Amino acid sequence: MSVSRRDFVKNVSLVSAGFGLLQPFNLPAQSGTPQLRLGFIGVGLRGQSHLQMCLERSDVAVKVICDVDDRMLGMSKELIRKSGKAMPEIVTGSDTAYRDMLRTDKIDAVIIATPWEWHKPMITDSISAGLKYIATEVVLGITLEDHWEVVRAAEAANAHVMMLENACYRRDILAILNMVRQGLFGELVHLQAGYQHDLRGVKFNDGVTPYNSGVEFGAKGFSEARWRTNHSVHRNGDLYPTHDVGPMAMMIDINRGNRFETLSSFATKSRGLHDYIVKKGGKDHPNAKQLFKLGDIVTTHIKCANGETIFLQHDTNLPRPYSLGFRVQGTNGIWMNLNNGIYIEGVSKYDHEHWDDANAWYVKYEHPLLKRWG
C-alpha cells in the first residue's frame, strides 16, 4: 500500500524523531492505519536497533532487509519473529545485491546502516531507482566530492536525504535550541562540541562479541571492528563530526542564512590505539606492529559567515569518560554541558562568580525555561 506524500512526510517526521532515542514510541495498533513501507540496507547491530524500533510501530511495515552477513541476517530474522510481524523479503549474496531491493513498487523509503564508505553509493543508487525518501546513518560520504554528489543527485530528483544524527534530538540540545530561538542567549558568538567517546573497545574485539573483548580488527574483527577501525589506520582527520557539528549548525542556521567559511584542523600524535593493543593483547600480538594514521585528538576550528566560531573535537582513541562537551555562548550568556552549567545575564543568580569550583551547582534560576537547571 502506498501513502500520499503529505501523509508520508508527516509519518516520516515521526519516525525520524524516534531514531536514536532510547525509548521508542509505543503507538496503539490500529487496523487501517496507513503504513510506511520500509527497506533496510544493512542490518548489523546499528541497523537492528532501528529495525527493532520500526517493528514496535503499527504505522511502519518492514518490507525488505538486505545484508551480506549471515549472522546479522539471522539476528534480524529472530527480532522479526519475536515481533510477530510478517517476515520481509531478504536480499543478500553480494555487495551490490542491495540494488535489487531499490524499487518504488516495493518500498516508500530506505534506511541505510552500513559501513561509512557505502553510504554515498547507496544513497545515489536509491535516488537513481526513484526513491524519494532516504535515511542514512552518518556520515554521508568520505570525500567532499561524495557529499556534493549526494547534494546534486537529491536536488536533481527532488529527493529527501536525511542523515540520522541522533545528537540533534537530545533533550538538552532541543531545550537549548528552544532557548536560542527565544533569544535567551542573545546573539550567538561561539560554539563548541566534540565526539569525545572512548571507542577502543569498539574498534577492537575478539571477532565474536562486539565490545571490549579483544584486539582484533578488519577481517578478524566483528561488527564495527571489521570495517570502522580501518578508517583509523588510513585516515587522519575528524572522521565523525556530525554528533558535534549537527546541533551547532541548527543553532546558528547553517545553510539557512549562514554558512561555514574557513576551517583549520590540527591532529595530535597517534598513541591510544597502539597502547590499547599492547595493554590488552601484549606487545607480541601481531597488531602491536600496526600503524594508525589517525591522531588521537583532532581539533577543528570553523569561522562562519555571520561571524561565529565553532570548535570541534574528535577524541576516540584514549581512555576518557564520554562527553560531547557542548558549549553555546552568546551576548547574553553561556551553556556548557560538562558541568551542566547555564548562565544568563540578569537571570542566573550565582552564589559565586566562578565556575571552576563547581559553584554552578548553587545557581538559582527564575526564568521558566531554566527550571530544569534550578
Added chain:
Amino acid sequence: MSVSRRDFVKNVSLVSAGFGLLQPFNLPAQSGTPQLRLGFIGVGLRGQSHLQMCLERSDVAVKVICDVDDRMLGMSKELIRKSGKAMPEIVTGSDTAYRDMLRTDKIDAVIIATPWEWHKPMITDSISAGLKYIATEVVLGITLEDHWEVVRAAEAANAHVMMLENACYRRDILAILNMVRQGLFGELVHLQAGYQHDLRGVKFNDGVTPYNSGVEFGAKGFSEARWRTNHSVHRNGDLYPTHDVGPMAMMIDINRGNRFETLSSFATKSRGLHDYIVKKGGKDHPNAKQLFKLGDIVTTHIKCANGETIFLQHDTNLPRPYSLGFRVQGTNGIWMNLNNGIYIEGVSKYDHEHWDDANAWYVKYEHPLLKRWG
C-alpha cells in the same frame, strides 16, 4: 645591604611563589635576616597587591617605589605607613622617571606592574642598568620582536626575567603538574585552557572607582580602564595568553625539550563591549559609537614539536562565570577543571561511563595522589 647570589636566588624563589597567592606568607621577623632590596615600577592596584605582600615579609625591604599617578602613590604610601616599615624613596614626575631608580647600589631586584606596553622597555632598561633580577607582570611585550628583545638582553647580561604568571602556582595546577611528572596521565597528548573572565566591569568604570561602576575608558577611565581597554579597541588576537598557556607549557616541557611549532588563531565577531556600553550607559552615550577590533572570543590552536596540541581561548567581553577551563589529557587519562573531573584508567572508578550528567561527582579514587578528588 647586599646578598649573595645563592641566598638571593633562594629568597627570590620564595617571593616568587608568594606573588599572586591570596594568603601571603607570614614569616617571623628575625633581626639579622638578610633582606632582599626591592624596587617597584608601578604601584597601581596590582602593584599595591604585590607591595602589601612584600611589606608583610621580614626578608624583603622595599627601597623605592615609582609611579606617575599621584593617587596610586598616595594609596601606596598609606599601605607603607600602616605596615610600620620605613618609607621608601618615591620616584615620579615623568614616564621615564623610573630609569632614575634602576641602580644596583639601591636595589637587588625590581618588580614591574605597569601597563602592558611599558613592560618591554622597563625590562630592557633594568637589564641595561645592571639589574640581574627582574619580575614583571604579564605580558613581556606587545609584539613578537618585543619578546625577542627581552630574550636577547637577558641572555647577553645573564639576567633573570620572571613573568609573574600566578596561574602556574594554583594549587590544582601544581597538584596536576605533580601527577603529570609522576606519569599518572601517561604520555600527554592534548591540553586546553583559556583566559575566560568577564572583564567588562574592569575595562569600563566611572573614572573614580575601579570595578563595575560605569562605561568610561581611556583618559576618562580609572585604573585598568585607563590603559587596558585601548588594547581591545586597536588589537584583535589573544591579548593575554599566559594564564592558560603558562601551566600547559610547564606540563609538556616547552623550551625544555619541546616547543610550539605551528599556530592557527580565529576570532569571532565583536559584540560584547559595545553591548555593555549600551546596556549600562544607554545607546546615546558617546562610547556607544566606539568600535572595538577585539573579537569577543579568540581561539588559538598550537601544535608542538613532540606531537601534542594545545587549545587556548581568550574570552573577556561577554557575560560568563569565570573559568580557566583547564584540560590535561594523556594516554592514561584526563583532567578537566570545569567539572573538577579526573579520570585515570585503572584508578578511577566511575558509577557511570558518562561525564555529561555530572557523574564525575560520584567517582571514587583509590590512588593516593587523587585523594583530593575523592
